[in-house]
Amino acid sequence: MKLLVEQCSVLDISALQRSISKDIRENYPDITQEEKLEIILHELDMFRVGEQSFNYTHKENFLGGYRWAFLCPKCNREARKLFLPPIEKSDHEHRYLCRICHNLINESNCPQTRKMYTKVFRPLRKLQEIESKLEKGYLQPSKVEALLNEYDAIEAEMKKSVEYRLYSFRKRGELRAKNDIGKNNVSKDS
Numbered sequence: 702m703k704l705l706v707e708q709c710s711v712l713d714i715s716a717l718q719r720s721i722s723k724d725i726r727e728n729y730p731d732i733t734q735e736e737k738l739e740i741i742l743h744e745l746d747m748f749r750v751g752e753q754s755f756n757y758t759h760k761e762n763f764l765g766g767y768r769w770a771f772l773c774p775k776c777n778r779e780a781r782k783l784f785l786p787p788i789e790k791s792d793h794e795h796r797y798l799c800r801i802c803h804n805l806i807n808e809s810n811c812p813q814t815r816k817m818y819t820k821v822f823r824p825l826r827k828l829q830e831i832e833s834k835l836e837k838g839y840l841q842p843s844k845v846e847a848l849l850n851e852y853d854a855i856e857a858e859m860k861k862s863v864e865y866r867l868y869s870f871r872k873r874g875e876l877r878a879k880n881d882i883g884k885n886n887v888s889k890d891s
Contacts, residue, residue, distance in 0.1 A: 704793060706805045709784040712797050714757075714769050717748065738767065745769075753796050755783070773799035820864040824855050831855075 721744045725737055732740070745757050758779055759767040770779040775798050783797035784805055793803055831852045835845065859865045 703804060703806050704786055706784065706800060706807050709786050709803070709805065710797075712750065712755075712771070712783045712785075714771055714781050717745070718769050721745070734765065741767075741769075750797060755797070771799075773802055775799075775802045817864050817868070820862040821859065821868045824859045824865075827855055828852060 718741075721741055724744075725732070725740055729736070729740065742757075745755070748755065753774070755774070756772040757769055758772055759769045762768050770781055771783050772778070773780050773783065774796065775794075778799055778801065780799040782800070784800055784803055785797045786793040786795065786803060788795060831848050834840065835848055840848070
């Protein structure tokens with residue numbers, strides 16, 4: 702079976718770039734674009750994970766600023782994310798590389814999990830998106846009603862599927878096992 706993207710640790714250049722840009726905004730509020738670029742390059746050169754260092758490339762963004770990417774250490778392709786497989790996957794190099802070099806696929810593209818993804822995980826993600834919109838609290842009543850109706854429809858459709866029922870059953874079993882472990886630890890301490 703192929704290794705899944707979801708099984709790997711991920712380095713995301715966007716998160717790294719946001720972190721560096723935030724530090725620059727806080728510590729150097731009045732710098733020029735050229736100075737900002739020099740600081741970003743310096744910070745990226747200093748970035749390491751364990752013994753592994755990385756190379757980068759950037760393109761000018763039409764809004765000003767730059768769009769950054771890693772250069773894969775193996776194939777030198779541009780990549781917004783690099784992946785590190787779990788240690789137990791000994792047939793893969795244990796360093797951050799692009800998804801092509803590690804021959805990774807998304808869980809949603811894996812035939813064994815596709816139905817579970819479409820019937821459970823995608824709807825759950827959509828429900829979370831709706832919840833976050835509703836939690837913001839500044840929506841008009843008509844929009845709130847539409848979101849709640851969409852939420853109810855997705856939830857009702859999910860509950861009909863065998864995959865979701867199995868998923869819920871397994872989750873309840875996991876919770877029960879955690880509670881039993883917690884109870885055993887409390888009784889041992891008494």
